[in-house]
Amino acid sequence: MKEDDPGSKYFTDETTDRERAVFEAGITLGAIYHQFVGTPTRNEETLKKAIEESTLAHPFIVDAEVEVLNDEKSGDTPYEYPELGGKMLKVKLTSEYGDVQAVVGMKNVPELEYPLMHIIEIK
Amino acid sequence: MKEDDPGSKYFTDETTDRERAVFEAGITLGAIYHQFVGTPTRNEETLKKAIEESTLAHPFIVDAEVEVLNDEKSGDTPYEYPELGGKMLKVKLTSEYGDVQAVVGMKNVPELEYPLMHIIEIK
Amino acid sequence: MKEDDPGSKYFTDETTDRERAVFEAGITLGAIYHQFVGTPTRNEETLKKAIEESTLAHPFIVDAEVEVLNDEKSGDTPYEYPELGGKMLKVKLTSEYGDVQAVVGMKNVPELEYPLMHIIEIK
């Protein structure tokens, strides 16, 4: 990998491919959350696709699945529309560095009342 | 209009429908710019649609046309990808309040080196 | 004003100074909301100052007052921290164009369950 990655020399030599894959996956989750949370939308399908495309544009990301869970604003006044909240966003993505793939996700964990980002698998 | 708008009582009585239409249009331009600038993407078409949908979700917006102008990053390294810059975004939208429509836009103005937001027509 | 504003020629001639002031104020409210909502913070005072400075950096904005209302996350787990929600943000700002000043605001309106942006005064 390192021979194809002009950025690798800026990393400490101790960085394993597993750690690098996890690092890139973490960056992408943080980016997606803070780029898109707050977006007003009435069309979850289009927003889902835009978030997936944006996820895949990050370096070393090879797969992305996004769900935008439905909010329940009814639309009775001009001011009622869904705005993408952190807990409405479910993401699973895979980064690849060298021979390692890291599968990570973000989902609302009711027990924590928090949109948790977590490592699902490193393979 | 005012009878359908539960928010109108929070505005000064002096507000004309023209001013209200222009205000809502301005809010939406500012929102779109600061929500989406910085989004990484390799698929301008999907991003364009997501921005249009988001624009239309704002109160009192009845029409939206978005263009995402192409950046020229070549993709030779893992780090080269287009990120939506303010000058790549061209937007035209129409707000409606009462009998008034305001058509406003955002476009890069080379003379000002600035993505200018401007009022195109009030009708 | 127009003689000092190289952008004015991109506006329809029908634009009054009142409408222009309201337009610039609206842009700035939309920008502030979508730039800062979602920001994690434990120090509301610093965030408030940063939002005020950012507001004043917008063209034609001459005054800004921001309040970041306290959220009540308790901090018992590593995941509990306030994230700036739209309803926690209270803003009052003044734009000036020519001889006109527009005073606008954003505040949570419980009746609408909405962070309403509104025109307070045009003078």
Added chain:
Amino acid sequence: MKEDDPGSKYFTDETTDRERAVFEAGITLGAIYHQFVGTPTRNEETLKKAIEESTLAHPFIVDAEVEVLNDEKSGDTPYEYPELGGKMLKVKLTSEYGDVQAVVGMKNVPELEYPLMHIIEIK
């Protein structure tokens, strides 16, 4: 650490403390970038402090140093003001999980024409 972290059970058991520290650090870099890039400002010092506070509000982040490098907009027209660009942002932060600390950074790398996020040290 795991006994104090109610989120740890959502991670694969194979996750080492090093990997977890790197993951949390990566999330925070991605979040900071996409939260703050695009912010208009005329006061880099206030913005720097707000970004540092926001960085420290993320779970498991124990230290943060931010620099906002000066842009050179001159301010001759109402439209000229610095907007925080990705390449103007220099960040160094430390995450801690269990006995491990990960020091990571973001800085513009002219060779890559890219604001690179990198792992500086894991200790």
